[in-house]
Amino acid sequence: MPDFALELRLAADPAGGLICGVDEAGRGPLAGPVVAAAVILDRRRKPQGLDDSKKLTAAQREALFVRLFDYARDGHAHIGIGAASVAEIGRLNIFHATMLAMQRAVTALRVIPAHALIDGPHCPKQLCCPATGVVDGDALSLSIAAASIVAKVVRDRAMAKLHLRYPAYGWDRNKGYGTAAHQAGLAAAGVTPHHRLGFAPVAQQMTLHLG
Template sequence: MSKPDFSLETDLLQQGYLRIAGIDEVGRGPLAGPVTAAAVVLDTGAIPDGLNDSKKLTAKRRAALETALAGSAQCAVAHASVQEIDRLNILRASHLAMERAVAALDPAPDFLLIDGNMIPAGLRIPASAVVKGDARSLSIAAASVMAKCARDRVMVDLAQQHPGYGWETNMGYPSKSHKSALRDLGVTPHHRRSFRPVHNILYQDNSTTS
């Protein structure tokens, strides 16, 4: 199984780009919580061993890599809120989180490697979209780790405020227990009302009370 490497970044460095940021997001699929993006500029002399797509790493390994990256790379994390997801749609909100993460990097990068097949419209820096980028580029893999760790902490915190939905383990994704709790306990302010399972419960509740 292939792992991400630094070849895309090396090609760009050879073209004269100096500060190449990997960009990734997590949290498009959950029924609750924000969507989170990270932007990471790796130090070519201090790339942590074992970097990979965050989905292929254990929570313990992600936490260790997050600590290593925070100490060696330039990292920024940003979110788009549930309200923004419902107002804009999840794709645009994901792009907004990416734009915010890039804007938080100081000094600014001069090239972006973005996971996926689209470049957010609000970015004004040269960029390439990289399909399955978190499995191809170490910079994007690093961003996936930082975004995943940051969003998981948000969901664990929200789970303490709203017990019963299992967010500390399902991270807001539509697990069987989460959907059951949604029906039994109702919709919280942190649920995405534009997502069908949440929308349907709200609509059914309104239908029964009207």
């Protein structure tokens, strides 16, 4: 289970202070934005059941999402959300678009953290604070786990809304990932403005339809 060990180690430093966790959702899908979240938790108020978003059900994530924003309203958490659009993914590539979304999430916090814990080995270069990459950070750090939940729920909700406009692809279920249903939708209905044109299955369908 994730805990506050990394946060407490950084906070104990003479330059320590508020520590934020940062994670993203949506690197791998064929459609939709990549979304990132930055979360600072009051380390005296651990939300019960908080864990890596991948280990939770959709209902558990939704319940924790609501609880985290309740904490934020009560002053026990700070939450920032950032995203990079499909156009930015196409222009920058998915790695750099993810770094941009993370940077935007940290910037969206109402306070400036002393340090950011970033899920994964890479950190955005232009942050307002020092940062440390943590491989499998959402399984180690409660702050990163909280960010993983916020990013995942925000993106899932966005894809569910897009599904109402583009129902052929099953985005309410697959969230834009390249499932069989999504691939079948691409073959039948073609490419939408929300598809990532640089991703191979989408590019192949573009070639087929243009040909």
